[in-house]
Amino acid sequence: NFIYKGPILEWYMRVKLRLENNYVFFHNLVPRSGKILDLGCGYGFMPYMLHFAANGRDITGVDYDEQKIATANHSFSKNEHIRFIHSDLLSFDFETYDCIIMSDVLHYLQEDEQKKVVEKCIDSLHTGGILIIRDGNKDLEKRHKGTKLTELFSTRIFAFNKTSGKGLNFISASLIKGIASEKNVECVEMDNTKFTSNVVFIIKKG
Numbered sequence: 001n002f003i004y005k006g007p008i009l010e011w012y013m014r015v016k017l018r019l020e021n022n023y024v025f026f027h028n029l030v031p032r033s034g035k036i037l038d039l040g041c042g043y044g045f046m047p048y049m050l051h052f053a054a055n056g057r058d059i060t061g062v063d064y065d066e067q068k069i070a071t072a073n074h075s076f077s078k079n080e081h082i083r084f085i086h087s088d089l090l091s092f093d094f095e096t097y098d099c100i101i102m103s104d105v106l107h108y109l110q111e112d113e114q115k116k117v118v119e120k121c122i123d124s125l126h127t128g129g130i131l132i133i134r135d136g137n138k139d140l141e142k143r144h145k146g147t148k149l150t151e152l153f154s155t156r157i158f159a160f161n162k163t164s165g166k167g168l169n170f171i172s173a174s175l176i177k178g179i180a181s182e183k184n185v186e187c188v189e190m191d192n193t194k195f196t197s198n199v200v201f202i203i204k205k206g
Helices: 007-019 021-029 045-053 066-073 111-123 141-157 173-183
Strands: 033-039 056-063 082-086 097-103 125-136 186-190 198-204
Touching (some): 007 045, 021 125, 097 111, 111 173
C-alpha cells in the first residue's frame, strides 16, 4: 500500500508499525466485527492493520489532513469495508458505532473542543460500544517530557503532523474521567508505558 508513495513515507510507515507492534494492542480491544471509527487516522496505518486482522470490521478513518486522506484512499487494499474521509473532528457528521478510536489526536484540540468531541463520541456509540482514547496525560509531569519530545519531532522537525496554530494541549485524566462520570459510563485507565505519559482510557457505554 505504501512502497510507491515515496521513501520518507515508507520509512515512517515501517517505524510506526514497529513502534506500535503492528497495532496488536488495539486489535485486542476493538471488536472483531461491527462498525469502527478511527478519528485522526492519518495515512490509515491502523485502519488497514485492523482490517487485515479481522475482515468483519467495517472501518471509517477520518483526518483533517487532506493529503493524508488522499494517500490512504489511494491504496491497493482499499475495499468496500474500509473508507477514509477528510473532515475536521468538530464538524464531522457522526453515525452510530460499535467502537470509536482516538489515538494521539486529542492534544491537537483545545480543552473545550476536547470535551465536545469526547461527549459526541460517547453519544455516538451503540449500547455496549467502546471508546478508546490514547493520549499524553499532562498530570504525569516527569514522563510527560518524553511525550512532548516525540510530538516535537512529529510536528516540527519531521512535520508528519500538522497543528492548528493554537499549539498542543495535552489532556488530563481528570478531564476524561469527569466526562465519563457526567455521561454515566464506565471508564478504565490503562497505563502501560514507562518513558512517556501516554495512557489509554477505555470508555464503555451501557
